[in-house]
Amino acid sequence: MDIYTDYVSTIRTAMKADPYTRGINEINRLGERSLEKGFSFEELNARIPKDRLQPGLKLFSEELGLIPNFDQRPGQHPDFAYLKHTNEVENHYIVSMFVDIKGSTNLFRRYTPETVLVITNTLQRAAIHTCLIFGGFVHRLQGDGLFVYFGGRNVSVQEAVKRALQFSSVFTYFVKNDIKALFEQQGIEAIFTRIGIDLGYDEHVVWALAGIGEISEVTTCSLHTSLASKMQSHAPSNGIVAGHHVFQESPEIAEMFAPVSRRTNDEKHRYIYQIPERKFNYTQYDFEWLVFLKRQSFIATDFSGNLHLKGKRAQSQPKVLANLAPVASQSKPYFG
Numbered sequence: 001m002d003i004y005t006d007y008v009s010t011i012r013t014a015m016k017a018d019p020y021t022r023g024i025n026e027i028n029r030l031g032e033r034s035l036e037k038g039f040s041f042e043e044l045n046a047r048i049p050k051d052r053l054q055p056g057l058k059l060f061s062e063e064l065g066l067i068p069n070f071d072q073r074p075g076q077h078p079d080f081a082y083l084k085h086t087n088e089v090e091n092h093y094i095v096s097m098f099v100d101i102k103g104s105t106n107l108f109r110r111y112t113p114e115t116v117l118v119i120t121n122t123l124q125r126a127a128i129h130t131c132l133i134f135g136g137f138v139h140r141l142q143g144d145g146l147f148v149y150f151g152g153r154n155v156s157v158q159e160a161v162k163r164a165l166q167f168s169s170v171f172t173y174f175v176k177n178d179i180k181a182l183f184e185q186q187g188i189e190a191i192f193t194r195i196g197i198d199l200g201y202d203e204h205v206v207w208a209l210a211g212i213g214e215i216s217e218v219t220t221c222s223l224h225t226s227l228a229s230k231m232q233s234h235a236p237s238n239g240i241v242a243g244h245h246v247f248q249e250s251p252e253i254a255e256m257f258a259p260v261s262r263r264t265n266d267e268k269h270r271y272i273y274q275i276p277e278r279k280f281n282y283t284q285y286d287f288e289w290l291v292f293l294k295r296q297s298f299i300a301t302d303f304s305g306n307l308h309l310k311g312k313r314a315q316s317q318p319k320v321l322a323n324l325a326p327v328a329s330q331s332k333p334y335f336g
Contacts, residue, residue: 003060053068074140075216092153094225095151103190104144104191107119123191157249175238194235198231231243243282244282253292256288
């Protein structure tokens, strides 16, 4: 998707600059490999700053009328951060999401550790920046992945679910298409994502301090927080699996959810969690994120089926029409 051009170009530059790729390894007089320096972490920080959107994503944010909040601290959701200094607990709904980025270990076969660091950090920053645009709170970084919350005191349950689905769909498209195409050009195995999403209502979620002193975070104790992580392990490559509460808060797009058992042809995969004595059977669903994404008001699809930011394409429309004018003028009855 064209909104990620700056992130893709940074990864491409790092790949091309990598000493292994350029074949300039030498043996120095001590018998150790001497590597000419590639694209550095310092250069990444200058090119993709942690606290600033790149032009494509900035335009995307402006088109949506959403302002990312960079003043976040992991483990301290702004609506519940006060709990870090008390012995209190609070019940409040939250949408939990685990975004797992898989396949980065294979990069070490081809690139130096610093290049791998640049690649994985660029992907992670793209995920964080996109998450912030949609109002997500990055609760924790786990390896290359993210654990994210959507929602809070001033956000409705339905809005939180919608934003979570929008973020996960946009980012999955980026990894499945833009990143895959780049990696294929380099002749290496592509990275992919697996995402799990679930919603716990007020009565299902307890916010409290976990840990001691500064070795702590304000987090949730909830079955549905735990299930988000579990669901991502049930997702296919570049797939999204969501819990029943997410499904029931999305009646207008209900046809985009299908029980995981339908994909696996195994009924034991229908439920992600069961408590027989309570007759509790919680269904997990594959989410048709691409169909959902194509229906978003900010997305346009070109003749090749590629997705673009609608506002950005609209800006180039007059130029396209101008190019068609000479051809159209040959068919006078239709011209104009």
